[in-house]
Amino acid sequence: MRRISTEMPANDMRFSMGNRDFRMSEVQKSIGNQSRLNSLRDDPIAASRATRLQSSTFxxxxxxxxIQFARGQYAVTxxxxxxxxxxxxxxxxxxxxxxxxxxxxxxxxMMAVEVNELLKELVSVGNAVDGESKSLFGGDVTGSRPFTASESRVAGINGxxxxxxxxxxxxxxxxxxVSEGTTVSVNIPGNRLFWAEQQQIYSSVNSSGFTVEQDSQITIDGIDIALKAGDSVQDVISKINSSDASVKGSLDPVTNSIVLTSTEPHQIWLDEKADSTVLKDLGLISxxxxxxxxxxHEDVRVSGGSLFDMxxxxxDNLLKGDYESIGSGGIRGIDSGLNNLMTGLSKLGAMDNRIVMTSSRIGAEIEENTRIYSQAVDVDMTEAALELKMLEVTQKAAYSSASKILQPKLMDFLR
Structure with missing residues (x-):
């Protein structure tokens, strides 16, 4: 049962007008913020969806x-x-x-002098840096020069x-x-780009009776290769050849020593874990x-040089006047180096094309997220303006009615 008193009409009127004032304030906030969600309670479901969309868009x-950074690096490279x-x-x-x-x-x-100047410029290019003064061709070591040149005297040229x-x-x-769970390389190490020939490393150790003493792990060009205790040299070669490393192993038929050959022009990197001695026992590393x-290892024989070597x-052959070496092996090595540079350029182009397509897809996703977010959050300005006008009219009518309906008070009779 509702209790009726002389205060009830006044309380009800104040409550109704307060609600109307609050709604007017909310509509004004929505118009000012251009958003219909001034707080989570306005529409919890839409607010949750908007938060997810904001996170995704970020x-x-x-x-x-x-992607833009990677493309910039590709362009400079x-x-x-x-x-x-x-x-x-x-x-x-x-x-x-x-x-x-x-x-x-x-x-x-005179030709040798020009070639020497071109060599200096080539070394300078190998030590090039980007706009942040980080080396382009040093792999993930970007704070120092990737190539160090040593000088000495050569017969036939001054200095x-x-x-x-x-x-x-x-x-x-x-x-x-560049996308969820997907990364791309933004550089290519210099010992790949500036290499001319396939490298070969010849051990001098006879490995005919070799066996792996304990479970070990060797690393070739950054690829880990697991070996088991008791593996023979043929097992080691087989595991190297089946790995992802761009290196193939073989056994020299004369010396029974292991030979590593790169399948593409680059410098082979060999390493092993601290508790492994496989590569040391095979005479490959010191x-x-x-x-x-x-x-x-100091006794290994290495062939296959870099662009700089070519x-x-x-x-040096020009200075010696060695026509045969200039016209045969010299041109062959230079052509091999040129082909490797062109391969590097092609790889850069392919990497750039890939992330251009990724950028296009991401741009479309951002646009779609923005559209859905706008539908969930943005206020309809026409509808809000009409509602605000309606509230203003009803507010004036309510105030006018309240002044007439509310019962007189004692003070009204004391005037």
Whole structure:
């Protein structure tokens, strides 16, 4: 049963007008914020959905930024690789001219001087940095120069010249996340791009009676290969050949020593876990504890050089006047290096095409998320304006009615 008193009409009227004022305030907030969700209680389901959409859009925007960063790295890298191609094409022209056998020794020396200058520029390109002063070709070691050039004197040319170029970077690749759970490499290590020939590493240790003493793990080009106790050298070779490493193993039929050959031009990196001695026992790496590639055993024989090696050999052969070496092996090595550079450019192009398609898909997802979010959150301005106007009219009517309906008070009779 409801209790009736003289205060009830006034309380009811104040309650109704308070609700109306609150609703007017909410509509005004919605118009000001251009959102119909001023608090979670306005529409919990829509608010939850909007939060998920915001989180998804934030991740997609982050992926898109990573894609733009990767594309920027690809563009800068491509520019330097194009310059390297131009350098090597000029080196090849000089090799062809020098190998004709029609030039005098003085002419060959002049060619050697130009080749030496091209070599300096090639080393400079190998040590190129991006806009943040991080090396482009050092793998995931970006704070130092990936290539160190050593100089000494060479007969036939004044002063010191570059006689050795050592790679100091890593074989790791910087990664960028471009979609949920998907990463792409944003660089290619210099000991792959600036390599000319397939490398071969010949051990000098007879491994005919070799067996793995305990369960071990070796690493070739960053790929871990598990070995079991009792594995023979043939088992080791088989596991190397079936791994993802771009290296194949074989046994020298004369010396019974293991031979590792890269399946594509690059520098082979060998390492093993601290408790493993397999590569040491096979005579491939030393026990000095150096990091790759400086950890090769002192008795191994290595063939297959870098772009820098090819250019240095051409320069030295030009200085010697060795026409045969200039025109045969010299051009062959330069062509191999040029082909590897072109392969690197093709790989960059393929990587860029992939993330362009990913960027297009992400852009469409962001647009769709924005549309759905707008449907869930945005206020209909026309509807809100009409509702606000209606509330204003009813508010004025309510105030007018209240002034007439509310009963007189004692103070009204004391005027």
């Amino acid at each position: 991740r997609l925007n982050r992926f898109d930024k990573n 491509e520019g330097y690789l194009q310059e390297s191609v131009s350098i090597m094409q000029r080196v090849r022209e000089l090799a062809v001219q020098g190998g004709h056998g029609t030039y005098a020794k003085e002419d060959l020396q 010191t010249v570059i006689t050795n170029v050592r790679y100091n970077g890593s074989i790791g690749e910087k990664q960028a996340e 026990e000095r504890g150096s990091r790759p590639p400086e950890n090769l 250019v240095m050999q051409l320069r």
